[in-house]
Amino acid sequence: MNASRTKPGSGGAKERIAEFFELPRDSILDVPRIVVVGNAELVIENHLGIIEYASSHVTVATAKGNVTVRGNDLAISSITKTLIGIRGTIEHLDLSLSPG
Amino acid sequence: MTFQSLWSHLEGYVIIRVTGRAVEDFINEAYTSGVELWNLQRIDERSILGHVYLRHLPELGKILKRTDCRGRIERKIGLPFLMMKLSRRKGFAIGAILFSVVLYLLSSFVWFINVVGCDKMSPDTILEFVAKQGVKAGVLRREVDSTSLGKAILAEFTGLSWVGVNIKGTTVNIEVAEKTLPSMKSGITHLVASEDALLTNMIVLSGEPLVNEGDTVTRGQVLITGVILPPYGSPGETSDKRHVIHAKGVVMGRVWRTWQGFLELVHEYETETGRLERAGSLSLGSHELHVGPGRGPFETFAEEKTVYEVPFPSWIRIKPVIRITTTTYRETERFVEITDREEAFDNLREKAYTDVKSRIPEGAKILDEREELKYSSIEKKWVYTLTIETLEDIAEERREDPEVGH
Incomplete structure (x- = not known):
């Protein structure tokens, strides 16, 4: 939010609306929502599919870039159009997302 | 088992192994075309394991072809597969159904009849009677009317005071209570002395007294006899004409009970x-x-x-x-234990009292208690004697078979 204030007009119309009405961004934008439960469970909402899946790492595509989860014995507990659930021992979460 | 897994069991699902160069493509294709995948696991570089619903399998086949992957079903889980197995093993299924049907049919028959509570009567006579009434092994359960059967048994056997019939499973339980009839019908009953005693007073309710107040009697002596002979000189003065009754009465007498022991100091x-x-x-x-x-x-x-x-x-x-x-x-x-004289005496007294008191029947009235400690020159020991005098009913019933009687 600070970023958008210092650089007005950097986001699109949707983002400005979201900011104006103080709405959660993930409900309007395609920003991924990531929920981590301890180090054993992780859920990514608003994903765009799996790019790479191995037991040591899972890379998930989102509208803002890739999310990479690293760990051991990673398994995909469920996958639907809206969310991906990942189970296993999560050690590292890499959010190389584009700003905004 | 969670609801989710219960549902997936009902629907039927398979564990599938997908092998290909780009397994990720397969996963993406699957969820975008509505095929639900869960519990995906990486096996090796080229393959994964995953769970898929049975109803999605045809769609899955197309996706596999499109993404250039190969799929192999590892395990089939759930009800549909079980049914398939059953339909393949028809004999088994028919057997299972037949078994339940036969079990149900057999359970509607009576197979066992129990008679409980017979003391003097033989249970077999009741079983025979019940069989004549149509209740025996192999009869349909609903044909047995427990209340009317109970009434019929009660009417048939006069020696019974109560009959309860209940059906539990394939068993008919007949519970029976016998009448306890007074035992005075036959035989002679005398009243005899239960102890050596001095009679103080006597109330004869029935029978012929053989002793008088003030007499000393010994244990077992007949006090009131149940045989009444016709008066002397009457025409029927033979043993055949004697009158046999149940002697009754109260005979009070004084009874002395003693206990004797040596006072020993060395044990x-x-x-x-x-x-x-x-x-x-x-x-x-x-x-x-x-x-x-x-x-x-x-x-x-x-x-x-x-x-x-x-x-x-x-x-x-x-x-x-x-x-x-x-x-x-x-x-x-x-x-070798040497006890104090006082202590030894106390012990002896206690022993004496418990022994004598245990022999006194309930309802006896204690008239006198006497203790005595004497030196016996023959035994060269001190002799302790306890005597308790009671007043009690010493009449005791003794039955005698009429054939043996005098």
Whole structure:
């Protein structure tokens, strides 16, 4: 939010609306929502599919870039159009997302 | 089991192994075309394991072809597969159904009849009667009317005061209560003295008194007889004409009960020290094999022997006698205890009182208690005597068979 204030007009119309009405961004934008439960469970909402899946790492595509989860014995507990659930021992979460 | 897994069992699902260069493409294709995948696991670089619903399998096949992957079903789980298996094994399914049907049919019959509560009567007579009424093994359960059957049994057997019939499963339980009839019908009942006593007073309710107030009687003596002879000189003065009744009455008498014991200050007794030795021997005819100490290993000991004879089946003709004997020797020790005179006397008194009081019947009235301590020059010991005098009903019933009677 600070970023958008210092650089007005950097986001699109949707983002400005979201900011104006103080709405959660993930409900309007395609920003991924990531929920981590301890180090054993992780859920990514608003994903765009799996790019790479191995037991040591899972890379998930989102509208803002890739999310990479690293760990051991990673398994995909469920996958639907809206969310991906990942189970296993999560050690590292890499959010190389584009700003905004 | 969660609801989710219960549902997936009902629907049926498979565990599938997907192998291909780009398995990720397969996953993405699957969820975008509505095929639900869960519990995906990486097996090796080229393949994964995943769970898929049975209804999605045709769609899955197309996706596999499109993404250039190969799929192999590893396991089939759930009800549809079970049904398939069952339909393949028709004989088994039919057998299972037949079994339930037969079990149901058999459970609607009566198979057992129990009679409970017969004391004097034989249960077989009741079973016979019940069978005549149409209740026997193999009869349909609903044809048995428990209330009317109970009434019929009660009407048939006069010796019963209550009959309860209930059906539990395939068993008919007949519970029976017999009438307890007074036992005075036949035979003579005398009243005899239960103790040696001096009669104080006597109330004769029925029967002929043979003793008078003030008499001394001995235990077992007939007080009131149940045989009434016709008056002397009357025409029927033979034993055949005697009148037999149940003698009744109250006979009060004074009874003396005593207890005697020596007042001893020196007690000798033996106790076990706890040390023991065991010996065993095996004997065949005159040959013997002995293990352990031969004779008493202690100075003083108690010996305990158990002999076990090896049994042989009856078809062996020549029976060698094989005996296994185990002997246990327990070491004992002799003790001499000298008690204080006061204490010994108290102990003796207590013993005397408990012994005499235990012999006094309920309802007796204690008239007098006398204690005596005398030196007996013959025994060279002090003799303690306790005498308790009571007033009690000493009449005791004694039955006599009419054939044996005088």
